[in-house]
Amino acid sequence: MLKKQKIPNATLDRLPLYFKYFKQSEDNGIDRVSSREISEALDIDSATIRRDFSYFGELGRKGYGYNVHALVKFFSEQVQGTGMKNVILIGVGNLGSALLNYNFTKIHDKIKIAVAFDIDQHIIGQTINGVEVKDICELESVVQDIQAEVAILTVPGQVGVDLSSKLEALGIKGILNFTPEKLAVSNEVTVHNIDLSVEMQALLFYMKHNN
Structure with a gap:
C-alpha cells in the first residue's frame, strides 16, 4: 500500500x-x-x-x-492507473504524425491515442495508424464524448498556450507539451514539458563534460 x-x-x-x-x-x-x-x-x-x-x-x-x-x-x-486513458493529440505535423505511428500500447497497455486534431484540411479526415484526424473545431464535443484525460500538444508555441486553458476547461488533467512555451493552466493540470532544443543542448553539454 x-x-x-x-x-x-x-x-x-x-x-x-x-x-x-x-x-x-x-x-x-x-x-x-x-x-x-x-x-x-x-x-x-x-x-x-x-x-x-x-x-x-x-x-x-x-x-x-x-x-x-x-x-x-x-x-x-x-504509472498508468487501473483504467484505460484516452489521449488526444493536437497538431498532426511531422512530430505529431511520428507520435501517432508510435505504438504506445507496447509499453503502456492502458494508454491509447484515441483521436487527433488539426486545422489543415488536407490532413483532416485521414486515418494514421488507426487514429482519425478531426477538425480542431470538433475538439469540445469529441473530448467530452470520449472523456479524454490527457492531451499531447505538437503545435506552434502560442497556439499551445491558447489551447491549454480550453483543454483544462474541458477536463483535461495532464498535458504532454512539446511546445517551448509555458502553458496557461492551473496547478490542477499536470504538465510535462519536452523542449527538443533544450534536450539537444543538454546532450551536447553532457557529451562535452563526459569526455
Whole structure:
C-alpha cells in the first residue's frame, strides 16, 4: 500500500523507467530480479533504487529480490492507473504524425491515442495508424464524448498556450507539451514539458563534460 508521504519528483520521474524495465523482464520470462540487476540495466545506483521503492512499502525481500509479475502489476497501477486513458493529440505535423505511428500500447497497455486534431484540411479526415484526424473545431464535443484525460500538444508555441486553458476547461488533467512555451493552466493540470532544443543542448553539454 502506498505510504501517505510526499514522493520526490525525481522518484516520480523514474517510475516509468522501472515499469518499462519490469514489463520487458516479464515479457522475457524473467520471474525475479535484484536491485543490482535493475541498477545495471537502468544505470541507476542500487541505493537510489531501494530508496525509491521504500516510498511504496515493502516491494522486495532481502536475499530474494523483486518479484517481476508483482512489480509489473504494482507499477502499472502507479504509472498508468487501473483504467484505460484516452489521449488526444493536437497538431498532426511531422512530430505529431511520428507520435501517432508510435505504438504506445507496447509499453503502456492502458494508454491509447484515441483521436487527433488539426486545422489543415488536407490532413483532416485521414486515418494514421488507426487514429482519425478531426477538425480542431470538433475538439469540445469529441473530448467530452470520449472523456479524454490527457492531451499531447505538437503545435506552434502560442497556439499551445491558447489551447491549454480550453483543454483544462474541458477536463483535461495532464498535458504532454512539446511546445517551448509555458502553458496557461492551473496547478490542477499536470504538465510535462519536452523542449527538443533544450534536450539537444543538454546532450551536447553532457557529451562535452563526459569526455
